[in-house]
Amino acid sequence: MAGPTILSSPSPPSEEAGTILLETERLIIRRYFLSDAPAMAETGNDTLVTANLRAGFPSPYRLSDAEAFLSTACKPDGTAYPQHNGIFVKPLTADNPSPEPRFIGAVGIIPKGDVYFRTWELGYWLGSASWGKGYATEAIGPFVRWCFDTWPGLNRIEGEAYGSNEASQKVMKKCGFIEEGTRRGAAEKLGVLKDVVNFGLLRSDLEGVKELVRDS
Template sequence: MAIRALTSPSPPSAEPGTILLETERLLIRRYMLSDAPALAEIANDPEVSIFMSDRFPSPYTVEDAETFIKDLNPQHDPSSPPEYPTTSGVFLKVAPTEAHHTKAGDGLVLIGSLGVRPKPDVFYRTWDIGYFIGRVFWGKGYCTEAVSAWTRWMFETWPELLRIEAGRYSSNPRSGRVLEKSGFVLEGTKRSAVTKNGVVMDALLYGLLRSDVEKST
């Protein structure tokens, strides 16, 4: 079913490498094919993939990353307008000095990903988000900083957007803390809805409304 597109008075460019927003420490931009080795480095981790859907490869190779980035091209994804944010990379503005990391296409250090999936039919003013941060970067507040800024940027850029949803597995309370710090409200639990690596878990649903953000500003 086709997506009923939301319009924006100032939509971002769909070109690879387009910077979508910046925070104090982070830069969020569209992926470039040259980011593939850096993406594979942070994604090829069972401690990351265990919290992802089975669409997320494990092991995660450079070839997997290249295929993923190529499929972000609007020509490969006709289900939503090319200016939509789809999936973008989260990069550090200042490279960490304590360890070596594979550099992304423009020399930045890739630490994670943020993705958007627009909903169809009567839910077209709701977008679903997903995200991950490489394990070496956990515990530094990067994920909360990225999710909070990302969601507010989407509300500002697409005035017709009313609601953003996110989900997590019951095995991932860390993600719940990120969502709650970003203003999301826990709205329900789907009991025994997920089977990941043979383990049955609950799925928890969170929601953030435009009105929630407006009240907090």
């Protein structure tokens, strides 16, 4: 049986821990270090955050959970895909006067297999202290464009949000994603059935949101 089809890149990013994938005006998106665990645990241990995520993200989110996740996320898998990355506010700025980048959340992709190998699923979250500041749009817009630019064979990035998570839906729309439908009652979170709203972004869709994605 043939293995999964891996999309090639003419200039793949290094798989080394800490590799910076891209920067925006205020943010850095980079691969994780194992030492990111304390900041990840502190930011992710927030029921406002976990309420919008899948059950695979534990709540409470302890240091041991972050360490276990990073022990796998920091290992190269040979694809160079941007599956697990942190979002950081740049240091020595108005938003972060500290000399060190400040962790505020995560962004990554899940590659699809079989006949869907040209499709990736987007995932992201931000600590609630960073909500309402435009960080999500500033991170997601450039990140998805960078993915398309770096992997020419990638044709589609898709995402989803619970029907109750209107903020995440707005972020994807601002970044050019098209709302494609709702799976009614498709998920159960904390004993409550939830609708799931589906979004998709094709490479060809970016032409209409070129400036928005770059400048968000």
